[in-house]
Amino acid sequence: MTIEVVLLDGLNCPMIRCDVCGKTINKQSDGIYCWDLSKNKEGKGIVPYFAHHNASAVGNRCHDALEAGFAKYTLGWSHLSELFQMLQANVPTSK
């Protein structure tokens, strides 16, 4: 998981970097966050992964590559556009 603040034109810009290709995810609609369901235990935190998804430049390549590293159906994921709303309200995702 990589969230960083980058100084661009004198402005501090928070950015999320794809854990697969290392490039920034520039639009919420181009990214997802994922978590390993096999480590999903009640009350225990899981560090999420970030990946490009539906990005015009990379398609689903990063999401597919990330998923290939896990057994079938063990990688939960949700749209990046939902992450900050859920963090703000502390709303759980589906199980």
Ligand SMILES: [Zn+2]
């Ligand atoms: Zn990527």
